[in-house]
Amino acid sequence: xxNRSAIARRPASLASRVTLSMGVAMAAAFLMFNWxxxxxxxxxxxxxxxxxxxxxxxxxxRALGEVHSEGDDEALQNAIRGHEGVYYYVADAVGxxxxxxxxxxxxxxxxxxxxxxALTDEPRVMASWSEDGSSYRGAVVxxxxxxxxxxxxxxxxxxxxIDGHLQFLSTFKRIQWWTLCIVMCIAILVAWFAVKWGxxxxxxANEKVREITSSKLHMRLNPEEVxxxxxxxxxxxxxxxxxxxxxxxxxxxxxxxxxHELRTxxxxxxxxxxxxxxxxxxxxxxxxxxxxxxxxxxxxxxxxNDMLFLAQTESAPADLYLETVNLTxxxxxxxxxxxxxxxxxxxxxxxxxxxxxxxxDQEMLRRALSNLLSNAIRYTPxxxxxxxxxxxxxxITTISVENPGEKISAEDLPRLFNRFYRGDPSRxxxxxxxxxxxxxxxxxxxxHGGKVGVESDDxxxxxxxxxxxxx
Numbered sequence: 001x002x003n004r005s006a007i008a009r010r011p012a013s014l015a016s017r018v019t020l021s022m023g024v025a026m027a028a029a030f031l032m033f034n035w036x037x038x039x040x041x042x043x044x045x046x047x048x049x050x051x052x053x054x055x056x057x058x059x060x061x062r063a064l065g066e067v068h069s070e071g072d073d074e075a076l077q078n079a080i081r082g083h084e085g086v087y088y089y090v091a092d093a094v095g096x097x098x099x100x101x102x103x104x105x106x107x108x109x110x111x112x113x114x115x116x117x118a119l120t121d122e123p124r125v126m127a128s129w130s131e132d133g134s135s136y137r138g139a140v141v142x143x144x145x146x147x148x149x150x151x152x153x154x155x156x157x158x159x160x161x162i163d164g165h166l167q168f169l170s171t172f173k174r175i176q177w178w179t180l181c182i183v184m185c186i187a188i189l190v191a192w193f194a195v196k197w198g199x200x201x202x203x204x205a206n207e208k209v210r211e212i213t214s215s216k217l218h219m220r221l222n223p224e225e226v227x228x229x230x231x232x233x234x235x236x237x238x239x240x241x242x243x244x245x246x247x248x249x250x251x252x253x254x255x256x257x258x259x260h261e262l263r264t265x266x267x268x269x270x271x272x273x274x275x276x277x278x279x280x281x282x283x284x285x286x287x288x289x290x291x292x293x294x295x296x297x298x299x300x301x302x303x304x305n306d307m308l309f310l311a312q313t314e315s316a317p318a319d320l321y322l323e324t325v326n327l328t329x330x331x332x333x334x335x336x337x338x339x340x341x342x343x344x345x346x347x348x349x350x351x352x353x354x355x356x357x358x359x360x361d362q363e364m365l366r367r368a369l370s371n372l373l374s375n376a377i378r379y380t381p382x383x384x385x386x387x388x389x390x391x392x393x394x395x396i397t398t399i400s401v402e403n404p405g406e407k408i409s410a411e412d413l414p415r416l417f418n419r420f421y422r423g424d425p426s427r428x429x430x431x432x433x434x435x436x437x438x439x440x441x442x443x444x445x446x447x448h449g450g451k452v453g454v455e456s457d458d459x460x461x462x463x464x465x466x467x468x469x470x471x
Contacts, residue, residue: 015195022191023184030183034176041172045165049137050124056080056158057119057141060088064143064154085161087138093153104159105131107138111157116142128162137162201226205234217245262303265296303436320361320447327355327399330366331388334373346382349373353390358397358469360448365467368444369399371437372463376403379461397469402462413454417442441465 056079063079076099080086089107090099100108110129117125119141126139138159205221212219220241223234276289328351335342335349342349376386380403389400408416417438441463445452450467 015192015199018195019188019191023188026184026187027180030180034173034180037176038169038173042169045162045169046126046137049160049162049165050126052086052160053126053137053139053158054124056083056086056088056160057139057156060090060156060158061119061143064090085164087136087159089157091155093155095155098154104161105129105134105136105138107157107159110138110159111140111155114140114157116140116155118142118144135162135166136160198227202230205230209237212241214248217241217248262300265300269293269296320364322359323362324357325360325362325365326357327390327397330362331369331390331399334366334370337370338373338377342377342386345377345380347377347380348385350385350387351390352387355390355392355397355399356469358467360467364444364447368441368465369401371441372401372465375437376401376461376463379403379405381405392469395469397467399465399467400462401465402460404460407458408454408456408461413456416454417452 059079060076063076067076076090080088087101087104087107088099089097089101089111091097091108091111097108110127114127117140124139126137128135128137130136136159138157140155140157143154143156205226208219208221220238221234223231223238226234272289272292276286281289331351335351338349373386373388380386384404386401386403389398389402391398391400442452445465445467448467450465452466453464455462455464
């Protein structure tokens with residue numbers, strides 16, 4: 001049921017939508033053109049008929065004048081001789097018929113049903129009607145007494161057969177509809193082919209995308225091979241591939257590093273255990289082996305805890321318990337925590353500068369600063385000082401941890417915050433961690449929306465933590 005509803009909600013294909021839109025637009029434009037052209041043609045016929053009908057009125061009025069002045073009774077009958085499809089009817093003021101056509105429409109009934117108008121009336125009113133299967137257009141005019149036609153008034157009705165006009169309009173409409181159908185079919189076909197042709201670069205890009213596998217993440221799409229409308233999409237896709245490739249490389253390196261780091265303590269445990277069970281030993285010897293194994297287990301436990309912490313921090317960077325943190329008190333507390341170790345190392349500590357309290361996760365920030373301080377203490381020569389400097393502006397709080405010691409090479413600096421990276425082996429000392437401390441620092445600082453950097457020269461090494469004052 002879910003699959004059916006998902007299929008029903010699936011948007012129509014781009015080709016269908018473009019083709020349908022093209023067809024609707026063409027149909028609307030053609031229908032508008034058809035309506036305008038038919039109306040214009042019909043109006044043209046009306047104007048032609050009006051010209052003819054009023055010419056008939058003039059001829060009938062002249063014939064009435066001849067009847068009055070010359071007594072020519074046939075003048076009225078011959079008023080429009082030679083005009084086919086034109087009819088007229090004349091009655092006197094009291095309704096007596098003076099002339100009525102022998103065939104054609106019932107003009108007497110038409111005259112009785114219409115309100116007569118004067119010749120000078122504007123606009124001139126005409127009426128259309130059907131009778132005995134034929135269509136007519138006509139008008140009724142009241143002609144007042146005039147010296148030219150006599151003292152009497154007349155009622156004159158004229159009409160003409162418009163079947164030819166209507167048949168022409170009907171044929172014209174039919175041709176228009178057939179033209180519309182043909183043009184629509186051609187337009188839809190052209191639109192469909194145009195869309196299919198326009199999709200060729202997309203299909204080629206899809207073929208390249210299908211070739212991309214986990215072993216071919218280096219492949220990229222060429223933005224110049226797709227239409228300009230898709231250039232940004234291709235660029236975004238390439239950026240996504242680059243991020244995925246970086247993620248895969250980091251995952252591969254991380255997996256290799258984990259295997260390497262876990263192999264040493266596991267090998268030590270295995271070797272010591274094999275030696276222990278190889279022959280009978282005293283209780284003190286077994287106790288020493290167990291203590292040695294306990295150290296390896298502790299190392300494994302710390303490594304696993306650090307890896308879990310990194311995973312939790314990176315998967316939910318916004319899951320912070322924010323509170324007001326006094327940096328001076330936090331750093332002084334860390335100095336006290338490392339006091340015994342610093343005395344053993346012959347190293348002192350110093351805090352410079354002040355900063356207003358900030359909003360941060362105190363436990364996580366304390367862990368990051370603790371990692372930086374322990375790292376600085378470990379590599380500070382005896383008799384030297386580890387210095388923490390606080391500075392602040394309206395947006396950023398900077399915490400700098402610096403210590404004198406050996407210079408870190410420029411090649412190592414960008415990789416110090418990578419997991420399991422421990423730099424030059426000559427700088428490593430017994431008891432060093434698994435290389436996750438600085439990676440944890442970077443993860444915590446970025447979870448707070450900040451940045452961490454490092455600089456090193458022949459005199460000292462400095463780590464700078466930049467945190468926003470308000471998150």
